[in-house]
Amino acid sequence: MRRSHARTRINSNMDPIKLHTRPLTRSTNLFSRNPKPTKSNPSSFAIPIALTATLITLISCYYVFIHAAKPSFPPSSVKYGVLLDGGSTGTRIHVFSYDTETNHFDFDLGSMRLNPGLSSYAVNPTNAGDSLKDLLDFAKRKVPPAFWADTEIRLMATAGLRLVDVVVQDKILDSCRRVLRASGFRFADDWATVITGSDEGVYAWIVANYALGTLGGDPSETTGIIELGGASVQVTFVSDEPLPQEFSRTLKFGNVTYNLYSHSFLHFGQNVAFETLRELLSSGDFNTAAESLQKGTYIDPCSPKGYLHHVESSPGSLAAKIDLSTLQAGGNFSECRSAALTLLQNGKEKCSYKSCYLGSTFMPKLRGKFLATENFFHTSKFFGLRQRAFLSHLLMAGEQFCGEDWSKLKKKHRSLDDEDLLRYCFSSAYIVALLHDSLGISLDDERIGFANQVENIPLDWALGAFILQSTAVLDELHPSWISTIISDDSPTLLSLIALSIMLMVIAWSISKWRKPQLKTIYDLEKGRYIISRVNR
Numbered sequence: 393m394r395r396s397h398a399r400t401r402i403n404s405n406m407d408p409i410k411l412h413t414r415p416l417t418r419s420t421n422l423f424s425r426n427p428k429p430t431k432s433n434p435s436s437f438a439i440p441i442a443l444t445a446t447l448i449t450l451i452s453c454y455y456v457f458i459h460a461a462k463p464s465f466p467p468s469s470v471k472y473g474v475l476l477d478g479g480s481t482g483t484r485i486h487v488f489s490y491d492t493e494t495n496h497f498d499f500d501l502g503s504m505r506l507n508p509g510l511s512s513y514a515v516n517p518t519n520a521g522d523s524l525k526d527l528l529d530f531a532k533r534k535v536p537p538a539f540w541a542d543t544e545i546r547l548m549a550t551a552g553l554r555l556v557d558v559v560v561q562d563k564i565l566d567s568c569r570r571v572l573r574a575s576g577f578r579f580a581d582d583w584a585t586v587i588t589g590s591d592e593g594v595y596a597w598i599v600a601n602y603a604l605g606t607l608g609g610d611p612s613e614t615t616g617i618i619e620l621g622g623a624s625v626q627v628t629f630v631s632d633e634p635l636p637q638e639f640s641r642t643l644k645f646g647n648v649t650y651n652l653y654s655h656s657f658l659h660f661g662q663n664v665a666f667e668t669l670r671e672l673l674s675s676g677d678f679n680t681a682a683e684s685l686q687k688g689t690y691i692d693p694c695s696p697k698g699y700l701h702h703v704e705s706s707p708g709s710l711a712a713k714i715d716l717s718t719l720q721a722g723g724n725f726s727e728c729r730s731a732a733l734t735l736l737q738n739g740k741e742k743c744s745y746k747s748c749y750l751g752s753t754f755m756p757k758l759r760g761k762f763l764a765t766e767n768f769f770h771t772s773k774f775f776g777l778r779q780r781a782f783l784s785h786l787l788m789a790g791e792q793f794c795g796e797d798w799s800k801l802k803k804k805h806r807s808l809d810d811e812d813l814l815r816y817c818f819s820s821a822y823i824v825a826l827l828h829d830s831l832g833i834s835l836d837d838e839r840i841g842f843a844n845q846v847e848n849i850p851l852d853w854a855l856g857a858f859i860l861q862s863t864a865v866l867d868e869l870h871p872s873w874i875s876t877i878i879s880d881d882s883p884t885l886l887s888l889i890a891l892s893i894m895l896m897v898i899a900w901s902i903s904k905w906r907k908p909q910l911k912t913i914y915d916l917e918k919g920r921y922i923i924s925r926v927n928r
């Protein structure tokens with residue numbers, strides 16, 4: 393075939409390949425009129441199709457006969473962890489897992505809470521361990537038995553036990569150690585301890601920034617935490633101020649160093665603060681603005697009018713029952729707020745640091761964004777506030793609640809028991825006195841987010857402790873995209889499908905690349921069709 397002639401006449405950049413076809417009329421499109429079907433070269437298409445079919449068959453076989461058939465037994469790369477959080481109002485057990493291959497944490501294997509807390513065993517400390525048994529049974533239902541012996545269990549007690557005399561603390565912990573040794577999980581006696589408030593704050597900071605994806609990133613982009621617990625308040629955030637050693641924590645994640653201020657303010661937790669305030673009011677040691685109506689009775693501005701006080705015990709301390717019958721409910725938000733502020737500022741005159749915002753304890757100026765958790769969250773949720781709500785909204789809601797008559801409040805909130813409903817006058821006033829009057833957060837500042845979780849990650853300091861315990865190098869902590877996108881039950885299968893799709897695309901493009909682009913053209917000189925290759 394004359395290449396040059398064929399080329400100039402038909403299309404100069406075509407290399408004709410010789411094939412017999414039928415004549416073409418003038419008006420016909422070069423490609424129409426179904427020329428006699430040319431016998432295509434089977435090898436040019438069959439390869440990618442065969443490859444793809446093989447791949448899909450293999451994957452289906454894998455999934456049907458291997459993956460799906462195998463018992464739901466976690467891979468050996470999975471490590472379980474059980475952590476008991478010994479809080480002042482209750483003890484809760486958390487079961488977590490961590491896959492050392494995918495860096496993937498599973499936080500929602502379950503948690504269970506039992507009230508009251510360990511500190512309520514101060515009067516009979518040797519029974520404290522028995523309070524853990526139901527919690528341990530719960531954990532054993534979550535961890536496969538084959539993993540129990542390798543699963544570490546730790547008890548970390550917080551403010552509730554910090555308030556108890558050290559001798560009693562040890563008796564309570566020994567009773568717990570006895571039960572934990574016999575639990576079937578892996579346990580060592582020094583894994584049952586009262587952790588420092590500073591550690592508690594650091595663990596909470598870790599889980600918050602892990603959940604926000606800022607752990608391992610720029611320190612100035614991290615988020616601080618303020619946790620209002622039952623017996624203590626934790627404040628932890630990155631500070632660029634020089635910090636006295638007792639308040640300073642340095643954390644390294646990968647090549648990033650975080651200089652943290654971290655402190656736990658004991659007695660400032662909401663439950664203990666409320667009990668302390670009412671104790672002071674009932675003994676007449678607290679000069680509130682409102683005068684008592686008759687001798688021997690005192691106004692309680694933090695309880696809505698019509699609420700009847702009764703004899704109360706204070707969990708977590710050795711104190712005997714307090715007689716609150718001398719109190720008369722006189723719900724008044726601003727008076728409750730100023731009474732709360734008096735509590736928070738108690739001892740400020742003894743401040744020996746550059747700045748003390750709570751009592752006489754050092755705290756640098758708050759900087760950046762904060763997540764306010766636990767009671768901050770519960771109270772904001774009760775008043776229906778948005779996550780990033782202004783304190784001014786809480787102030788208005790608190791004023792209305794405190795000023796409402798108790799009988800009306802009970803009708804409006806039938807599902808809540810009296811003690812739960814009562815706390816919202818004090819908690820709203822206490823939070824404004826804490827965050828605005830003491831820490832200086834303005835009433836219209838959006839820096840504060842009220843939350844107890846970020847997406848599906850609970851902001852439990854226990855989780856932060858497990859994260860530290862499970863991973864040596866935290867900067868790998870943030871899970872890779874593949875482990876966050878793919879659900880836990882089929883990472884392998886989904887990645888195989890992703891792989892096969894990729895291979896199919898590669899196979900297709902190879903076939904396209906190798907398969908010559910052919911055109912059917914009519915060679916006038918020869919009076920017949922030929923198929924020619926298109927050059928790129």
Ligand SMILES: Nc1nc2c(ncn2[C@@H]2O[C@H](COP(=O)(O)OP(=O)(O)OP(=O)(O)O)[C@@H](O)[C@H]2O)c(=O)[nH]1
Nearest residue numbers: 479480481482550551552621622623624661766770
């Ligand atoms: N309003 C409200 N408060 C709740 C609810 N559940 C728990 N709380 C309170 O929220 C606080 C829970 O914070 P936690 O940190 O768990 O308290 P804790 O661990 O027992 O106390 P600490 O030892 O100080 O940490 C406690 O003051 C509880 O009384 C709830 O559903 N509603």
Ligand SMILES: [Ca+2]
Nearest residue numbers: 479550621622
């Ligand atoms: Ca707590």
